[in-house]
Amino acid sequence: MRTKRIFAIVLAAAALAAGCGKERPDRLDGTGTIVVAVTDTSGFFPGSVLGEPFFMDSVEVSVQSRTHMFTASRMTGETGVAVFEELASGTYSVFVRREVSVGPNKIVFTGFGDLGLSGEETVSDTILAKTVAVSNLMINEVFYAGSCASSYYFYDQYVELYNASNDTLYLDNVILTRQLGTIDPDMEIKDYVRAIYAFQLQGTGRQWPIAPGRYVVVAADAVNHRVYCANSPDLSKADYECFNAQGNDYDNLQVPNFESIIPGRTTDYLINLVHNAVVIATGEEYTIDENNYMFLPIYTVIDGVEYSANPAAAKELTVRVDAGFAGVGVTRYSATSVERREPGLDTNNSTFDFVNISPMTPGYFHGSPAWMRWR
Numbered sequence: 001m002r003t004k005r006i007f008a009i010v011l012a013a014a015a016l017a018a019g020c021g022k023e024r025p026d027r028l029d030g031t032g033t034i035v036v037a038v039t040d041t042s043g044f045f046p047g048s049v050l051g052e053p054f055f056m057d058s059v060e061v062s063v064q065s066r067t068h069m070f071t072a073s074r075m076t077g078e079t080g081v082a083v084f085e086e087l088a089s090g091t092y093s094v095f096v097r098r099e100v101s102v103g104p105n106k107i108v109f110t111g112f113g114d115l116g117l118s119g120e121e122t123v124s125d126t127i128l129a130k131t132v133a134v135s136n137l138m139i140n141e142v143f144y145a146g147s148c149a150s151s152y153y154f155y156d157q158y159v160e161l162y163n164a165s166n167d168t169l170y171l172d173n174v175i176l177t178r179q180l181g182t183i184d185p186d187m188e189i190k191d192y193v194r195a196i197y198a199f200q201l202q203g204t205g206r207q208w209p210i211a212p213g214r215y216v217v218v219a220a221d222a223v224n225h226r227v228y229c230a231n232s233p234d235l236s237k238a239d240y241e242c243f244n245a246q247g248n249d250y251d252n253l254q255v256p257n258f259e260s261i262i263p264g265r266t267t268d269y270l271i272n273l274v275h276n277a278v279v280i281a282t283g284e285e286y287t288i289d290e291n292n293y294m295f296l297p298i299y300t301v302i303d304g305v306e307y308s309a310n311p312a313a314a315k316e317l318t319v320r321v322d323a324g325f326a327g328v329g330v331t332r333y334s335a336t337s338v339e340r341r342e343p344g345l346d347t348n349n350s351t352f353d354f355v356n357i358s359p360m361t362p363g364y365f366h367g368s369p370a371w372m373r374w375r
Contacts, residue, residue: 033083035125036063044109058075061073065090066090091117094113138344139278141337142271145332145337155221157220160216163210168211172203173201173202178195188318193317198261198286213343243268274308275316298318309329311351322349339357
């Protein structure tokens, strides 16, 4: 009971402080308050005890609206609380983050939650965060929005992969998909995801290595797209490209191919400019039905990212692969990309894991020094 009373006292005091010294505004909307307390129960931090709530200071807390365009960040104080004022009514996602260790065994303290806010009310929430180890093969960046509205140019799409582990991994037989963009009311109880396009890097098992900390770019077409659109990236040095031998597809003979493996599809690897999902899978098992849709067992999925310009859109990819949306607010032909907030951080919620960046950064992280940027 003592712990619950401490929670209530801390949140109530923060909420009271948030309202002090301000005159009552004339308008009702845009006057809400969110109070977030960040706790840990792991006993990992000095002064904490395993199993008991420990309020965390110096944690970055971010809120992002899921019903309108708004983001804001605050740091928690000594009481482990961050306050956000003058907020419009709506649904908000709350994210917390604090770096614990860096280097090859990087650990991040993180967590997230959702809450609703209406009118002048004050909403309090406690985020129980946890430590996340950064290590795996994952999708690091997706560029899908296109670059030139004047010519409707979107053939410069690419997916960037990243090896966050300490070991060399191999991309042999990995499948890159465009997921089927439909709403399936039963997707949370099915043991597979559905793809409309699928391209595979066929190999012997150890033919296509990706070293620790390495980025590789899989381009729809490995050409210098700047020739056709000044805002586009130069992908002539992409590590891989997608190629469909069943269609009239461009093939850069200097770049290894992810090849289309759905017999009835003649299209290149192209993804929607507003809302879609991208998945990579091991390729060890899949089926293709009579409608030329691929069924990938969830146990074979390595990583998945769903993106949507609209934060209130219905999910098309199961939350077991991705619980959120990257790309909220990204418009067509904006030359804007979505990239992980930091390399290797993966909570399976792209609303938290990804940020919008412009220009796009094929082959490097947006925070990298200039000398590392080769494209």
